[in-house]
Amino acid sequence: MWVMRTDERITLAMAELLRRQGYAATGVNQLARAADAPTGSIYHHFKGGKREVAEAALRSTGAAYIRLLPLLLDPYEDLVEGIEAAFAAAGEDMRGTGWANMCPVGTVTGEVADVEPRLREVAGEVMAGWIEEGTRYLAGRGLSEPGARSAMYALLAALEGAFILARGLRSVEPFAAAGRSVAAYVAALGDRAAEPGGAIIR
Amino acid sequence: MWVMRTDERITLAMAELLRRQGYAATGVNQLARAADAPTGSIYHHFKGGKREVAEAALRSTGAAYIRLLPLLLDPYEDLVEGIEAAFAAAGEDMRGTGWANMCPVGTVTGEVADVEPRLREVAGEVMAGWIEEGTRYLAGRGLSEPGARSAMYALLAALEGAFILARGLRSVEPFAAAGRSVAAYVAALGDRAAEPGGAIIR
DNA sequence: GTCTATAGGTAGATAGAC
DNA sequence: GTCTATCTACCTATAGAC
Structure with a gap:
């Protein structure tokens, strides 16, 4: 994969942040920075905001881990x-x-x-x-x-x-x-x- | 113990909140409410603020658990x-x-x-x-x-x-x-x- | 779909009267 | 030592131009 879609970058960045500092300590702005995406893109791809991103991150890392x-x-x-x-x-x-x-x-x-x-x-x-x-x-x-x-x-x-x-x-x-x-x-x-x-x- | 000192109430309330929702999600105002103490009292007893209260809570529950x-x-x-x-x-x-x-x-x-x-x-x-x-x-x-x-x-x-x-x-x-x-x-x-x-x- | 600007709310922390 | 009022900063979320 030469490119990674924005929503994938967001999900991956969230998973990484969750592993290091948990959910509550992770801010949307921090997430946007980590995913190299503007704040608005997060809400464009994930209508549910921060929580929906976290759900996606849990599912994707869950599948990878097993x-x-x-x-x-x-x-x-x-x-x-x-x-x-x-x-x-x-x-x-x-x-x-x-x-x-x-x-x-x-x-x-x-x-x-x-x-x-x-x-x-x-x-x-x-x-x-x-x-x-x-x-x-x-x-x-x-x-x-x-x-x-x-x-x-x-x-x-x-x-x-x-x-x-x-x-x-x-x-x-x-x-x-x-x-x-x-x-x-x-x-x-x-x-x-x-x-x-x-x-x-x- | 018929009475519990304010700082003890604060420590105990913090331990309880940490168990249920962790550190980042626990706010100082929420802690004050749970301990039935004004916000200012927390900073009077724990100069280091929220983090110092958490340290005390970890030590005291650690001693109790073993x-x-x-x-x-x-x-x-x-x-x-x-x-x-x-x-x-x-x-x-x-x-x-x-x-x-x-x-x-x-x-x-x-x-x-x-x-x-x-x-x-x-x-x-x-x-x-x-x-x-x-x-x-x-x-x-x-x-x-x-x-x-x-x-x-x-x-x-x-x-x-x-x-x-x-x-x-x-x-x-x-x-x-x-x-x-x-x-x-x-x-x-x-x-x-x-x-x-x-x-x-x- | 991308990005900026900003609204509305709440956070941790402090000052100072009592 | 207790408590209230409040400051600044940051948070999530949104609006809307591009």
Whole structure:
């Protein structure tokens, strides 16, 4: 793509700002500057203003993020090993951006879920999509359906929490520990699935 | 305490507002209303204004939260069982408050770590204190020191992440899964510690 | 579709009477 | 120490020329 449409630039700039400073602290003028667009263009493309831009940003980054799961785990024949490696990679990525690289969906949900019901809804839809797609993927890697679903909840919680802890502590240690924890859980699920009679997993 | 000092009311009100709507969305006038104090009193007690109030709120809730760890886990002779129960309790607590009951430290860290360096520092200090105290507690429950530390990182990450997922999805399922995951990790750490030669734990 | 100018409101912060 | 009135600056959003 040699050119990027104005509305795409606006959405992308919003996603970046949400990751770094959240929704409330992000101003429309700041967004316009970041997207290299005049203020009026934002309201031309997004009649709902700032909030509608944020909704678009959450949806688009949500779709992009879930694609990382197979991308990071496919190379590992051993799923448990892959999970530890994926968490480690996320930690290094965050360190490389000066501890700024957070998930906008998690940031916004924590920040303004009570005050902006529409954003909470969109974030919830994105998260639900993550769970569904992730469950399918993990089931394809050998976990039972309920086991895969539970593992996906645990994985996402550990990941979102590791983002926050790493950002506060400026350390990759939360990612390392969270990765080991989720890996241990998946390993335990796998062991149980491999037992005779198999797949009794809560 | 029959009376509560003005500065205490302000700090407490700020903590509550931070949990529900974050730092940037919380206005000084709103804070004054919530604390039942005039705007000027805030600047009388906190020369640094809004940001200094937020610092005090993070420190005080940080100290209060870590006390919950022994409170929730002491009743359980089996640590692994206790961890699952504690996560379940946190989830129910959150459901009871209409999915609003989040940790202000995590919220603020996710929201304005880049934009308000002082708040990031304070949040980091609070988190580091959680790790230290939590590591001591878990070591007292039989884990090796490095195992306890790693478990504490994993526990906090899973908990902060579960807050976010539960808030977005309006479901306690993230807490259930996160609890099972951390419990599985602690169980694995314990098994290894019990092996002959013992306590080879990363 | 792009961009400028600006309206109307609210923010954080302060001054100073009590 | 408490409280009111108010300042300046910035916010979201809009109107309308190009």
